Amino acid sequence: MDEFWPLFGLRLAFRDVLLRPMTEADLPRLAAVLPADAGHDPRLAMYESQTYAENERRLFCQGYWKALGTWSPESWVLHFAVSHGGELVGVQTLEGDDFPALRTVDSASWLVPAVRGRGLGVAMRTAMLQFAFGELGATAAITSATTTNAASLGVSRRLGYAGNGISRIVDTGGDVVELQHLRLTRDRWPGAEVPVAGFAPCRPWFGMAG
């Protein structure tokens, strides 16, 4: 499929993690280990016929298909499968909305609980940020997490994001929670040694000359 969708050939490496765009073949394994706290868009429909976990796995798969089916160089969502020690351990998502004009990327991520708290969250976000600020020419990266999500906020703080306001949302359980917004600009990014392979044929997918 790389001939028709060169993104499948993209590889980012940093320390002990490897990021490559998710493929259809990754869905069963990743959906099976999807953690309960991975989260989903609370606006999406939940089916009464499915348990909460089944709904979340279905929405995870739909999110993968939606990203491919709606990709345009102006607005795109790229889901990276994250490997560590040869095992799939999570997902790092990179998103560019009106990207050629705004040059701003958003992100989200999750890891299986067994590998959390060892710096992998920082490593995969670092790989993503270097790719965004380097190859893609982003000028800012934003993200958000609930004010109680210490691990996600810890990754952002460690990588130099600054507070960018707080909003209130209704979460997936129907509760009102506070969301901390964060922003990192390219001038504050120290850079990281992230070998990137397979990017050249992907350039038009991001609105860049081939």
Ligand SMILES: CC(C)(COP(=O)(O)OP(=O)(O)OC[C@H]1O[C@@H](n2cnc3c(N)ncnc32)[C@H](O)[C@@H]1OP(=O)(O)O)[C@@H](O)C(=O)NCCC(=O)NCCS
């Ligand atoms: C968010 C997530 C990807 C972070 O990955 P991780 O591997 O656990 O995080 P790291 O080990 O890289 O830690 C990053 C920083 O946060 C801190 N941290 C991690 N877990 C923490 C916790 N539970 N409480 C407080 N601080 C924590 C670490 O000390 C580290 O800071 P430091 O480098 O200054 O010491 C992971 O915890 C996860 O999958 N969480 C569930 C899904 C989620 O909430 N995703 C984010 C929503 S978009």
